[in-house]
Amino acid sequence: METISLGTDKLTNFIDGEWQEANETAAVVNPATGEEIVQVPLSDEGAVERAVKAAKKAQKEWALVPAPQRAEVLYQVGYLMKQRKERLSQLLTMENGKVLEEARGEVQEGIDMAFYMAGEGRRLFGHTTPAELKDKFAMSQRAPVGVVGIITPWNFPIAIATWKSFPAIVAGNAVIWKPATETPVMAYELAKIFEEAGLPKGIINVVFGSGSVVGDAMVHHPDIRVISFTGSNETGRNIAGECGRQLKKVSLEMGGKNAVIVMDDADLDLAVDGILWSAFGTSGQRCTACSRVIVHEKVKTDLEERLLAKMKDLTIGNGLDEKNKVGPIINKAGLDKIKQYIEIGKNEGAKLLAGGSPLEDEAYRGGHYFAPTLFTDATADMRISREEIFGPVVSLIPVNSLEEAIEANNQVEYGLSSSIFTRDVNRVFQAQRDLDTGIVYVNAGTTGAEIHLPFGGTKGTGNGHRDSGVQALDVFTEWKAVYVDYSGKLQRAQIDVD
Numbered sequence: 001m002e003t004i005s006l007g008t009d010k011l012t013n014f015i016d017g018e019w020q021e022a023n024e025t026a027a028v029v030n031p032a033t034g035e036e037i038v039q040v041p042l043s044d045e046g047a048v049e050r051a052v053k054a055a056k057k058a059q060k061e062w063a064l065v066p067a068p069q070r071a072e073v074l075y076q077v078g079y080l081m082k083q084r085k086e087r088l089s090q091l092l093t094m095e096n097g098k099v100l101e102e103a104r105g106e107v108q109e110g111i112d113m114a115f116y117m118a119g120e121g122r123r124l125f126g127h128t129t130p131a132e133l134k135d136k137f138a139m140s141q142r143a144p145v146g147v148v149g150i151i152t153p154w155n156f157p158i159a160i161a162t163w164k165s166f167p168a169i170v171a172g173n174a175v176i177w178k179p180a181t182e183t184p185v186m187a188y189e190l191a192k193i194f195e196e197a198g199l200p201k202g203i204i205n206v207v208f209g210s211g212s213v214v215g216d217a218m219v220h221h222p223d224i225r226v227i228s229f230t231g232s233n234e235t236g237r238n239i240a241g242e243c244g245r246q247l248k249k250v251s252l253e254m255g256g257k258n259a260v261i262v263m264d265d266a267d268l269d270l271a272v273d274g275i276l277w278s279a280f281g282t283s284g285q286r287c288t289a290c291s292r293v294i295v296h297e298k299v300k301t302d303l304e305e306r307l308l309a310k311m312k313d314l315t316i317g318n319g320l321d322e323k324n325k326v327g328p329i330i331n332k333a334g335l336d337k338i339k340q341y342i343e344i345g346k347n348e349g350a351k352l353l354a355g356g357s358p359l360e361d362e363a364y365r366g367g368h369y370f371a372p373t374l375f376t377d378a379t380a381d382m383r384i385s386r387e388e389i390f391g392p393v394v395s396l397i398p399v400n401s402l403e404e405a406i407e408a409n410n411q412v413e414y415g416l417s418s419s420i421f422t423r424d425v426n427r428v429f430q431a432q433r434d435l436d437t438g439i440v441y442v443n444a445g446t447t448g449a450e451i452h453l454p455f456g457g458t459k460g461t462g463n464g465h466r467d468s469g470v471q472a473l474d475v476f477t478e479w480k481a482v483y484v485d486y487s488g489k490l491q492r493a494q495i496d497v498d
């Protein structure tokens, strides 16, 4: 395959419609090879200040542009992304490591989101409702919040940014976007697309730099009225604390400890496919990744054998080579974290059936690779069954009933995604009611969310908000109640008329 060229060896911020350099930069490295791809700016607080100033000014005008016209820009963004899908996908694989097939899927999510949210330009529905008094009209409508901040992670460098920025823009806001320093290329490419699509300057501002400097400055800035964040639980909690002090709206998506439940009547081959795809796809570095399989005792041994047989077919390596099904881990810190959890699992008494170590042969030189790993005989209270590992590690937890399975699923701190494999319609309905997660799959793995449904979860996964779907608009709009009295006299509501 011909390698795509990024066309620059140094990225620049995109502020007020201009490409601006920063004094300091850092190397962005391909996790599959260790080779440098590009230099990324390490901006300071001053860049955030400039971006906010530009955004405030631009947003005032943008809010007055009719929403269907705002949407036209998003349609154009969607067309440009579609034209560049292969380029974006290859660059995404280079910066993040995920295999090309998955990179194409992620870029497609962004394209779908562009067209879906552009459609919102002709909806953005409010409500009309009867008023209490004669000759009076009442309605509620959405209003933009103003300047909003989005902070995105490295594991979905383009899709998550589209889930947040597209609804913000169509609703009439201006955006300051801080992408993860690990994966800035998608942000740079998307900023170029916004510019070419004709988005007025200042409506999207991309400020590269570390979370502790740029992210922190955004969270503290009084003129950024919303922070929408996806990333670790620890960072999310700290952001929420500061936003709480400022009464700033904050939307958090902070991962999961997702389980596939396999009942004794399940189609086991289907379950194996669902588990493989959601546990080892993206090397397990999805917030929706399956990292627990809660299996009925009666089919445990059978499932183990089938899983082990299929795991042998997982080819691991550089995601640009289409034969590979599992790519690298994002960086050394990620790899070290996985290694620690393998030791934790062994010490807790779980039985290691496959994998368990990094891949360090010549073929993997320069990259960070970890063998797909299967533990069995884990219990629901072990740390490997409760804590987010963010790697290709899955643990089987045996149970004896659906009730026990649901209880095991629900006893973790997180509540993002869950799945059940069964042929029994009664069990399906009981499970979808009782599984305490924001997303439930039946006879499918735990990953693969569609952009027109709400994405997010319960408990430690978030704070009640959702990305994607029409629900994302709630993050980026205020509700305004409007009363129009056309009686020509002062009518007093809320008085006792008896």
Ligand SMILES: NC(=O)C1=CN([C@@H]2O[C@H](COP(=O)(O)OP(=O)(O)OC[C@H]3O[C@@H](n4cnc5c(N)ncnc54)[C@H](OP(=O)(O)O)[C@@H]3O)[C@@H](O)[C@H]2O)C=CC1
Binding pocket: 151, 152, 153, 154, 155, 178, 179, 180, 181, 182, 209, 210, 211, 212, 214, 215, 216, 219, 230, 231, 232, 233, 235, 236, 238, 239, 253, 254, 255, 256, 286, 287, 334, 337, 388, 389, 390
């Ligand atoms: N829910 C999910 O999808 C994700 C979950 N995770 C979990 O988090 C673990 C650690 O990954 P990591 O990348 O360090 O996650 P972080 O939560 O640190 O990073 C997510 C984003 O937040 C930014 N950030 C970091 N610190 C701050 C801060 N103080 N204020 C504002 N923004 C900040 C980061 O910037 P920068 O990195 O540039 O410094 C990045 O853009 C993973 O192993 C995984 O368990 C990670 C990614 C996604």
Ligand SMILES: O=C(O)CCC(=O)C(=O)O
Binding pocket: 155, 156, 159, 160, 285, 286, 287, 288, 289, 446, 447, 448, 449, 450
């Ligand atoms: O797999 C999915 O459904 C989406 C995953 C995702 O966006 C994430 O892991 O952050």
